[in-house]
Every structure is written in C-alpha cells, then in structure tokens.
Amino acid sequence: MRPWMNKSLSFGILGLFLIALGNSFCFLWPTVFHQILQKELALSPTSRSFEMWKDTSNLPPLFMKVYLFNWTNPEELNIKKPHFNQVGPYYFREIRQKDNIQFNHENKTVSYFQRRIWYYDAERSNGSLSDIITNLDPVTVSATHKVRFWEIDWQKSLSFLLSSTNRRYYTSKTVNELLFTGYPDTLFTMSKIMPLDDIPTIDRFGWFYTKNNSIMDGYLNMETGEDDISQLGILRKWHYKDTMKFFKSPCNVIEGSAGEFWPPNRTKDEITLFSIDLCRPITYEYEGTISHFGIEGYRYTIDKKTLGNDTRRRYPHEQAKYFERTTTTEDFFAAEHLSEMGYTTTTESVFDNDLSSEKDTDEYSDDDPDVINMGHCYCNGECMPSGLMNVTACRFGAPGFISLPHFYKGDSVLLDQVEGLHPNDKDHSFTITLEPMTGIPLEVIARLQVNLLLQPSETVTIFNNVPKIYMPMIWFELKVQIPEEMASNLKKLLALPTVMLSIGIIMIAIGLGLIGTILFLYFKKKRHAPTTDTTEKAIDESSDKKTEMMYMDKTSSNNEDPNVRGDRRLYAKLY
Template identity: 50%
Template structure:
C-alpha cells in the first residue's frame, strides 16, 4: 500500500472513532453527570458542603421582625369597633445557625444533629430600636383563659378573679422584652403550680416570643435525616424528629414525620410540589410549584405556600395497605367524616383511603382559609400561623381588623431550587403569628370580646446563595451542556473527516479513460511496432498537426 493511501486510511479510522465516540457520549453523558452529582451532593464528613451545612457563617441570613402596634385597645368591647394596627419595623437581626451533636449513621445512611441559633441585632438595617414601646395583646392572659375553657366552673371563676386583679387585655412592652429578654407575669408562675400531673408545661419563667432561644438547642428538636449516600433521591429527607418518626400532636396519618429537613433536596427536580418538615409548626408544610425564575444568572423552580397548606380541603390518597393502619380519629374529630368548613365539595369523602389532610390538623375546630392551627404544638396556647397581613387568606380575617395590606411581593413565602442539582437558590421565609381571642362566659375579662384572629407580628427570613456559591454552581451546571455539545461536535468532526477521506480516495482512484497504444516490434508489413500508452482524457483535433492522434499515425507509418 502506497504511503499516501496509508495516511488516508489512518485518517478515516480516526474519523470513524470520533463519530462513534461522540454518538456514544451523547447517550451516556447524562449518566456521567449524575455520577458527578452522586459524588458531590451527598452529605458526608468529607464532602465539600459539610462545612457550609455545619455552620452558616458563609451564608448571609437576615431575620426581620415587624410588629403590629395596637392603637385602640380600649375599644375592643365596643360593638362595631375594629382593632386597628400600625406595622412598625423592621427590627433586623443577623441569624447564624450551627449544627451540633452531629452523628453519622453509616448503617442506614442518616445523620443526627441538633441546631443552635443565634440572633444579633443589626441597627443599620433596622427601622427602630429594641427599646421601642409596643402596645401588645396580653397573650399570657388569653392563653390562660383558653387553657381553662373546659375546666370546672369553680376553676374558671378563680382564674377570672385573678385576671381582674392582675391583668388587662393589653400590655405595653419593649421590642426587646417581647422578643428575647422576656417579661415576668404572675400567671406564668401560678400556671406552673396548677397543672395536672403528666401535663406538658412551658419551660419558661418569663414570656417572650424568642425567650431562651438565642444560643439554645432546645427548641428546634433533634433531627435525623438521610444523607443521600445510598440514593440521591433520599438526600435531606427527614427520618426522625425527637427520636421518633411520628409526633404526639396529631393522630395518624397527620402525625407522620416526613418531608425535607429544609436544606437539601434530591436533584432532577420536577414541577411538582415539595414538602418541608417545620419544627416550629410540628408538622410538614407543602409548597406548591409556581413557575421558573432567574436568580444570579441561574434558572430556578419556585415553590410557594398556597391552598394545600393554608386550606382545610386538601385531600391525600393513600394505598390501602397503608390506610388500613390509620387511626379513625384525630384529636377530637373523625377526619374521615369531617365536612369542609368553607366549601360544599366533599368528593371521595367516603373513600377510606382518602384523608382530608387540611381537617386532620384542625384540633377540633377548623379555621378559615389562611391560618394554620398550632395550638397542640404550643402547650395549648391559641396560636395560629398565617402569611403576613393574611395574604392568601379568607377575606373575613382582614375584615375583622384594620391595617392589613397584603402584598404578593412582600408577603409570599417561597423557596427557589435549581432543578438539576436541587440546590436552594433563594429563600424568603415569612410567617405571621396570630392569637385567637374569643368570648368567655366564665372569665369576665373576655366576656364581651368578639372572636378575632389577632395579628401580633410577622417575620421575614431572607437567605440564598452567595456570589461565590452561585459561580461554583454555574460552573457545575456547564458540565452537562458542555458534555452534550462536545459530544455532538466530536461526532460532526469525525463525520467530516470520513467524508473528506472518502472523496479523496474517490478522486485518486476514480475513472480515467486510458487508451493502450501498442508499438509492435515484429513483422507488420515489414515494420516494427511497440506499445505506447496515451492519455486520451483531453480531446484533440485529428487534423491538427500537433494533435497526439495525428502524431501517432505519422509515427506508425514511419515505422
């Protein structure tokens, strides 16, 4: 084989190799990227994300508190008068979270830990001082009246007498007292002395919404979640809370510990809802898909709290082999037969495998759309959680008071996840704390009050990826596109090489018209002749003396 032909064949083989390699990489590159994620995303003591997860110092987190200052407390019992509120704040704190008591469990690919949170006041980002005075509902008195509503008439009258002597419907306290320092109240001491044996009591000697929580590990509970080492689909999934996979606050299936721990999600997200276990509510919370957004140049899926969490009609179907083990009642009602309080639709209500999850959390009396009952989770205090300014709530909640101005941009609770990796890009955690005030026949202080879900304050916790983390994530997200485009380019280059080589060989060995001119040496009319090869690809004129054909004839005759 000639050297030039050998080179052409070699180049052709290289082209074929490129083409086949590119085609194979197009099909297998997603598996390669998934393998990369399998090495990078699981939480282990050696993983890159471990230190970031263990301590949030690298991730800026700001907690903003907005209080509703009550301007007309003396008009509460006047018919036709509504409580009026003026929002004050924000009072901004830098929030830091540390994971402590971390124990990995290789036998079941989980990790256990406690959380310690710190809040540091940031006056530069605040609109007010911690010494600002707030006119506030007397939450301790309301909780005491709610607590004894099923007690004997004598006990309720005793409480009524003490409240008349010791308390009023409203109090005036500083922001610092209401949040972290707390304030003393004689009802707290007496309440600890009056509880029944075995009854859970608040571990407080003062009242403050975040009293004793700064730097403590007591309040978020003990977490146990999957690390994703065995299967990325399990990444960040809650397995146990306070050493159990169920809680004592609700009956099955509403007492199940489930959902994400709130920091990790499996990769390859879809447009379906996500669920997060929320320790402050002692239950999982559903976030519904709302669309795609761009954050720091990265496309993300956004999920927000909506009707499935705030409503009373969310139904969930369970396989029969699971549903048959469910207890037939919640705390005080049969949730299989309970009617929805705001709609007339009760489809599938007779299906024993379909549970009305919204009413499962009602704790005896379902609330209007938009408020979440956390009474069972907060020592029996009539606490209810909503979105700020009763956003997405039944209008009746806003009509009971004045000063509410719901706004989607300011008051939505959302989480944005990068869909390929499940990494959270942007989080705006916004909840409003409300206290249910209702009339009491036995407690004189609340005898003539209207039934109102009293807005107290709301908070806004903002967090998300930093510029450095976003840059790293963008580089990681380039990998699948770069691999795919590289595979396609490799296949195209290989195909081009093969085509060029094929054309070159065709041109080199293609059809050429050859003529064999023989010059015979021997007797042909007594003349010598010999064979001569002439190229006849160029046409000529036989009458032209310079024509090769004419020259051949002359040469033959002379021979």
C-alpha cells in the same frame, strides 16, 4: 502497500474512533452528570457543602427581620374594630450551627442538633428595642384558653386571680421584653401548682425567650444522599422519633425536606418542607419559573393546599382504612368554629389567583375511602378559616395560629375584623426557588405571622364580652440567596451537559468528515488512474496477424562503423 493507502487507513480509524467517542458523549452525559451530582451534592465530612451547612458564620450575613403589631385602641374593643400599626423592622443577624454531628453510614443519614444565634443590628433597624408595643396579653389569653374545658371551679379560680390583680386582656411591653429577654408573670408560678401535664418549663414569656444560642430545635436525623441522591435532605426523625404526638395518623409522620438540601431533578409538582416551628410538614405549590443570577429556577409558594387545609392523598386501602376519620369534610364545614363566625365554607373564593388549578382537589373524590384530606388532621378538632394553620397542639395549648403576613391569601373575614393590615404578594408571600436540575436553593423568602385567638369566656370575667377575633401579634421575614460565587460555579456545572453534548456532536462531525474525505479521494484516484499503453492494445487487437519485432537504430548514419556498438537508444518496429 502504497503510502497514500497507509494514511487513508489511519485517518479512517481516527474517524471511527471520533464517531464512537462522540456518541458516548451524546448518550452517556446524563449518567456522567448524575455521578457528578452524586459526588458534589451528597453531604459528607469532605463535601463542599459540609462547612457551609455546619456553620453559616463565614457566609454572607443572614438577617431576620421582625415586625410587631401595635394595638392603638385596646380600650375600644367592644366599640370599634382593633386597629394596628406595623412597627419595625427590627434586624437580627442569624447564625446557624450544627452540634453533635454524627454520620450514620449504615442507613446513610446524619444526626445533629441545630443551634440558632441572633445578634441585634441597631443600624439597620427601624426603631429601638426599648419601643413600647401594646397588644393582646399572650399569657392571660393562653391560660384562659387552656382551662376552657376544665372543671368550673378551676376556671373560677383563674378568673378570681386575674380580677384580683387587675389584669387586662392586653399588655404593653418593650420590644426587647416581647422578643428575647421576656417578662415575668405570676401565672407561670401558679401553673406549677395546678394539675397541668403540658406546660412550658419557663418563668418568663418572650417570643424567642430561651431560644437564642440554644439547641431547642431538638434532635434531627436527615438523609445525606450518599447512595441515593434523590433522598438528599429528607428529614427522617425529630426528637428521636419518626412520628409526632401532636396529630393523629396519618398526619403525625415526620416527612419532607429539612429545609437546607433538596433532591435534584425537580418537577413542577409541589414540594414539602417539615417546619420545626410549626410542628408539621408544609406543602409548597409550583408558582412559576423565574431567573435568578441568570439561572432558571422553579418558584414554589405556600398556597391553597396548606392554607386551605386541603392537602389530599390516596393511600392503599389496606392502610387507609385504619386511619382515624375524626375530621371529615362534613365535620369540617359543620364545625362550631365556622358557623359562629360566618366563615365561608369553600376556598375557591379566597384564592382568586390560584396558580395550581390544574392540580385542584377535584381529582380526589370525597367518596373515595382511600383518599385522606391531610389538611383536616391539623385542625385539632377545631378547623379555622382559610389562611390559618393551627399550632395550638405544639405550643402548650396556647391558641396560636400561623398565617402569611397581614393575612395574605387568607379568608376575607380575617381582614374584615381588624384594621391597619394591607396584604400584598411582593411583601407577604412565602416562596422557595430551586434550580430544577440540581435542587440547589437559589432563593428562600420565609415570611410567617403569629396570631392569637381572642374569644369570649363565660367564666373568666375579663373575657366575658370580648368578640372572637384572630389578633395579629408578630411576623418575621428571613431571606436567603445563593452567594454570587456559588452561583457562578453553579452556572458552570449546569453548562456541563451542553458542553458534553456539543463536544460529542463536534467529534461525530469531524469523524464523519474524515471518513467522507477518504472515500472521496479514493474514488477520485480510481477514476483518474492511467490507462493501458495504446501500442499494446493495438497488438492485442491484431493478434490474428503474425508479427515480428525488431529494434532499429533510427539515428545511425552511413559514416559510422556498423561493427561498433553505439550507445544510442534502439526503437522497436513491427513487421
């Protein structure tokens, strides 16, 4: 085989190999990328995310900002609207640690207790822990709400106790007492001798009393994504159970993300997070796509489906027919709570900037027996205006209602009853931004407000003539961003599919180039190959003529001896 043929064959084989390898890069990169995500994102004792998840002490500081509402005119409740001044923020560095971690490889979950620790940061805070705050008395209001359906004698006993101690419906305490140290109250002592089956086992009141450096969040069981990354971070059990006692089926199911991990391949549909503080899943609706540290992320926000009690699902008929329909749409709008206060019975007017109209609840008909309005389950028999979430059931019967700060996205009647609140999207929204391919949180801005329901009581004297108002008490903000170093590594990971696709295309191009070059040279060489000797062609053409060939010495001279052989070349001559 000629040398140039050996080289051509070698380059041809190389070209075919590059084309095959390039195609593999182009078509197999999703599988390769999925395997990388499976290895890097799944939670295990050896994963990169484990140490950050286990203890946030070594991460950039995480701060919880707390704002309190100071009631400036409590004595004028029956004359003027309650007026509030926002006080704060008071900064607290928050550290989260996981205790008693146990990986359950048989069902690919991890069990743990969560510990939250707060440290006050005086330098960052706008105010002091000794600041005096006046607002509704949570203990008195909660006790009155708790006994409202009891026998009349018990209600009168409470009224007598409150009147004899000159109790009022409001109180003034320091920030420190209201938040962490708490303050004592005689009602805690009295509650121990009353026939109560659901009372807190505490002797003081404070919004975060006994929670600092505790594991009061309870037992949690979460998916690790070890075998199926699409299940990563989903909460399976809370307090050793997969259902709650606070709500009826189907709203009593533990579901949604635990809040720290999210499965990859996010879509623009809503996402669900299970809130331990609210004792229920929270739906976040897609709001838009933003750029964070140069990384594209999907932003989700609390909106109509959660705040309007209008989250609907279709269940198989054999399952849906067993659900208790105690809070139908008709019951919801006819509820005494709404009719007395004149609240609007629709949510469209409230959510003027609804960004998810294409997924409106019109897709589910109220007449469909398989459609369940999950939002109605959380009303606890007493649905409230849009913008509020009822947490009475998991707060020992206290009339607690959660909203966005300053009643943002709430029914206008909530703002009309008070003064001093100024809601806006920039300062009062609750958003979660996820990188869609990996599900990694780029930014979480958690903002929630605690409100107490003040309502009149015919039996308890101090509440005889008060109006029915949702009183803002406190709100907090917790903002978490992906660290810059982690964002840089995430960019590299996200660039991997593009790099693999580009390499594949380049390999295919080089392979095709090699094969094309070889074919070009082959045909060019064949076209310019030497032709057959013209003398032989002439002989062939005159084959009918008999010829005889002899060789002649054209250089011989007469002086040379004809018998001596010369070394000169002989030339053929035809005859």
